[in-house]
Amino acid sequence: MSDTALAAKAGETAPEEATGRRSMLRRALRHPLVITGSIIVLALALVAILGRWLAPYSPTAMNFNARFAPPSLAHLFGTDDFGRDVFSRVLYGAAVSFKVAFIAVGISGTVGVLLGLIAGFLGRWIDEIVMRVMDVLFAFPAVLLAITVMAILGRGVGNAMVAIAIVYIPIFARVTRGAVISVRGREFVTAARAMGQGSWRIMLRHVLPNSLGPIIVQTSLSLAFAILAEAALSFFGLGTQPPEPSWGRMLSEGRSFLHEAPWMGIFPGLAIMVSVLGFNLLGDGLRDVLDPRSSR
């Protein structure tokens, strides 16, 4: 193959790729699961960003004359044992959940993708070492691993992010490695190698962009898990600490007053479920479009 032809291959036939991506985007935007999931996620993201302006009350303002008030026009989701407005706390809680989820998944995605990319592309002993370490992390049940990391790092929302990130690194590494292995033997990679491009350049410029489908799907599904995990850790008293409102924390507080004020437990739980549902639907829809082999 001539140098020019190799160069064209290594450039990964840009117009074809761009057309493919455009058609994929069009398919994604027509997929019912992607549409439903996106609407839910976007609505919740807006709540997370604008919550502090939308909330009718301060999430920490106590009103002992209005303790355990049932849902009404004044308090849409009722009040809690301190007379705090549950609706305002749910709105504020969205910001906490989204912040933790995005940062945790950002960390686990960056580290996991990098490890998976290196293991999948370079193979041999590097692959063996990285994947065996990932196997070890995989052997711990997710919640228990997060609890253990919190036991080491201590309580608090920042440490919860790190704990959730650690739990999800092996999954990103496995997904990325699988995608990279299916791409690394393709012609454009061979062409880039023949042109003398370095491993890092090939990995980042050619292999990674062509392995993004499963990673995007995993990101959406991981965001769902991260919201659940943050809520679970806060529910156990390890994550977000009072008085900061967090859905998991609110559920935990509501648990003691289930009989007198069921709304204290129902609305934060619904908020968690709808958020997780949104990311799950989006992830499932994206998998149908971007990674049809695994969706079946």
Add this chain to the structure above:
Amino acid sequence: MSLRYLLQRLGTLLLVLIGVSILTFAIIPLVPGSPARVTLGVMATDASVAALEKQMGLDRPLPAQYWSWLSGIVLHGDFGKSLISGKPIAEQVRHRLPATLILAFTALLIGLLIAVPSGIISALRPGSARDLGVSIMSQIGVSIPDFWLGILLILVFAQYLHWLPSSGYAPISEGLGSYLKHIILPASTAGVISGSIMARFVRSAMMEVLGNDYVRTARAKGLAEGRVISKHVLRNAAITIVTIIGLQMATLLSSVVVVEIIFAWPGLGSMALTATLQRDYPVLQASVLLFAVSFAVINLLTDLSYVLLDPSVEYA
């Protein structure tokens, strides 16, 4: 299954178990503060803390500490002593391990009772209202937080209807009725969630088999639909279903940790959280180690059963 494959998988399991034991052991050296301080309290003098550290062997090099910790567990089933109660952890494990296993298997059974019929119903009429119904229920089931579902079940069945106890555990030796009453809510919480996940896999496994030529032939020769399903479809979909059970058993253990905490179920999961909150690190180590080892062994058995059920599958 070739001997080489079996040995390779056992070798990998051994490596994973060594890694798991190192990470679990690392909990104590990594936590801030000394376990001796946890035992003696914040008012203890530095001298008494140092003396207890020496007695606990914490002044020795880490590899020596690791070796005596690991050999104690492997050779004598000795997990050390609780920093809070001072009692041997093995005693707690003996009581709690069966409770966790019973809960996990009952939850799996409930999950299968949900997943197999709904997966089949869904796969037989794809695109129908029933299929859509199952899909929606399954999506909700996958998204519902286990700790919230547990709370809702307690609210309805314990607080309002007073049919079932809201927490606790009754061993089967105290009578079947009491045992069932205590296990229904926690097992259903974990079971509904894993059942929702499994239903999706059962559906795709069934759909794949239903599309095969031999199913069409069986129908063409006039075999009743029930026989086609039981004799041809289910039998061939079993490989995938068994794999799903294995994978779900692992995921289920994670859910069991949460459910045990919600329902005050005296298992290894609730032991782990209590230990974390009380900074009783040796107890946390024991719980984490047992869960991780079970997890790794289940993964291996799943892989092996997959190869046994479908000899055409063999990994390099």
